[in-house]
Structures are given as C-alpha cells and as structure tokens.
Amino acid sequence: MSQSEGAVGTYKKWDFDARMEVEKQDRRKVPKGVLSLLAFSPERAITLLYVLLALAFVLFTTLAIVNLQRVSAAWEALEQARTRSENSHATAWHNLSEVQHALDQQLSAELEVIHSRLLNVSREVENARWKMTQCKAGCGKELSDRVRVLEERDTLEPVLRQLAEVKQEQSRASALLDAALEGTRNLSEILCTSCPAGWQQFAKTCYFFSDTTKPWPSAADFCAGFNAHLAVIDSEQENKFLANHIMGNRVFWLGLTDAHKEGDWQWVDGRSLSLTFWNSGEPNNVGHHGEDCVTIYSSGHWNDATCSNSEAWICERSC
Known part of the structure; x- marks a missing residue:
C-alpha cells in the first residue's frame, strides 16, 4: 500500500467518526418524549390520536351539559319570577276591582238617599206652591173687595190716598206671589219627581x-x-x-x-x-x-x- 492510499483511508475513518459524534450530539438535544414518539409505529400514533379526540369530545360534552344545566336553571328562575309577577298583577287588579265595585255601590246608595231627600223637597215645594196659589186667589179677592168698598165711598182725599196705598200693596203682593210661583215652577222642573213603575x-x-x-x-x-x-x-x-x-x-x-x-x-x-x-x-x-x-x-x-x-x-x- 502506498502512502497516499493510507492517508485516504485514515481520512474516511475520521470522517465517519465525526458524523457519528454529530448524530450523538443531535440525539442529546432532542427531548425524550419526541424520541419516544418517533419510536412509535404509525398504528400506535393513530390510536393515540383517537384517544386524544375521544377525551376532547368527552370534555366538550361535559362542558356543554354543565352550561345547559346552568341555562335551564336560569330560565326556570326567570319563569318563576314571571309567574310571581303575573300573580301579583292579577291579585292587585282583583283588589282594585273589588275596591271600585265597593265605591260604586256606596255611591249608588248615597245617590239613592239624595234622591229620596230631593223627592221630599219636591213634594214640599209643590205643597208650598199650591198654598201660595190659594193665598194669591184669596188675598187678591180680599184686596179687590177692599178696593171696591173704598171706591164706592165718597171721594175724599184721605180715602183716595188710602185707596192708592191699597192698590200699591196689592201690586207688590201680586208681584211677590208671581215671583215665588215662578221659583217653585223652576225648582219642580229641575227635580225629577217620579218615574214609571219598574224604571x-x-x-x-x-x-x-x-x-x-x-x-x-x-x-x-x-x-x-x-x-x-x-x-x-x-x-x-x-x-x-x-x-x-x-x-x-x-x-x-x-x-x-x-x-x-x-x-x-x-x-x-x-x-x-x-x-x-x-x-x-x-x-x-x-x-x-x-x-x-x-x-x-x-x-x-x-x-x-x-x-x-x-x-x-x-x-x-x-x-
């Protein structure tokens, strides 16, 4: 083996050892949980995902049920409050109606008493008017007789003065009786004296x-x-x-x-x-x-x- 080949072999070995060292350092940096997940097979990962989805669904359902119970309780409280309000309103209206009916009955009774009194007053007025009419006829006849007697006497001045005074007295009495009769007539027109039977x-x-x-x-x-x-x-x-x-x-x-x-x-x-x-x-x-x-x-x-x-x-x- 030549010297150059030995150098190349030494370089390759060093490069392999360097890569292995880098991989070891990278593994140290990755969390253990991730390594454990990476170590799972695809089937185990899918199963874990289903479990997580099921837990999420159960949690969502529980929260929904709790919220529904709260809403139902609030709605029931509102219904009870509305029912109490309607009952209170009905009771108040009933009491008001009873008070109004009692007042109306009391007013009707008082009106009946007033009407009875007015009838009595009307009868008394009618009697007074009849008496005044009789008085007017009687008094007028008496005064006329006195005037006639005086006119038949001698026309002496004192007698004439007396005759004039008697005539003035007759005129005043007649005017007063006419005024009184007119007043009683107006009062009779104001007061209702009778209604047909059953009215x-x-x-x-x-x-x-x-x-x-x-x-x-x-x-x-x-x-x-x-x-x-x-x-x-x-x-x-x-x-x-x-x-x-x-x-x-x-x-x-x-x-x-x-x-x-x-x-x-x-x-x-x-x-x-x-x-x-x-x-x-x-x-x-x-x-x-x-x-x-x-x-x-x-x-x-x-x-x-x-x-x-x-x-x-x-x-x-x-x-």
Missing part, C-alpha cells in the same frame, strides 16, 4: 232594564212604544250607573249604531259619538254580517255586535 232613576232621567232579549231593532221599537229610546250615554257617571245595574255576564243593547255608514257611530237621538268606553280591541266589526250595534257589559265597557243578536236592552226617557 230606575238617575239625575233627571228614567231607565228601563229589560228581563227578556230582543234583536236591536225590536228593542228600539219597544222603547219607542213608551215614548223613550235606547240608552244614550253622556257622561262617565251615567255609564257607571248603567253598569252597576247589570248583573253577572249579561249584556244590554245601547242606542249606538253605525248601520248607516261603517265606522260612523251615532246615537239614536242623532248625535255623533264623542265619549267612548270601548273594550280592548273593539270595535272590530267581525263576522260575515258585520257588527253595527253596541252592547254594554257589567264592567262598563262597550262591544260592537251583530244587530240581529238577541240581547237584553236599556230604554231611556225624561222624567
């Missing part, structure tokens, strides 16, 4: 509440037969008075209709509608034949209904 009185108006039912046109004809008409409501007090005389779930026809023109509500006395007490969502004119006539509930609210329906009715007339 209820409110202010200067009499009302009839039927026990039977009829369609709206027939009910209007019935009222006309008593020189009356279906009820026309002019104030909130009148509406409450009518509602207080309605028992249970009954409804009564009022004298309000838009049969002549849809939406143009008018009372039977020709006046247009200005004050309303419609129920919620009314009037709605539902049904094939429409709803052109109006009823009133015991709550005082109104509803439009088909005029051919058979309902009770309320008539109204002056005292």
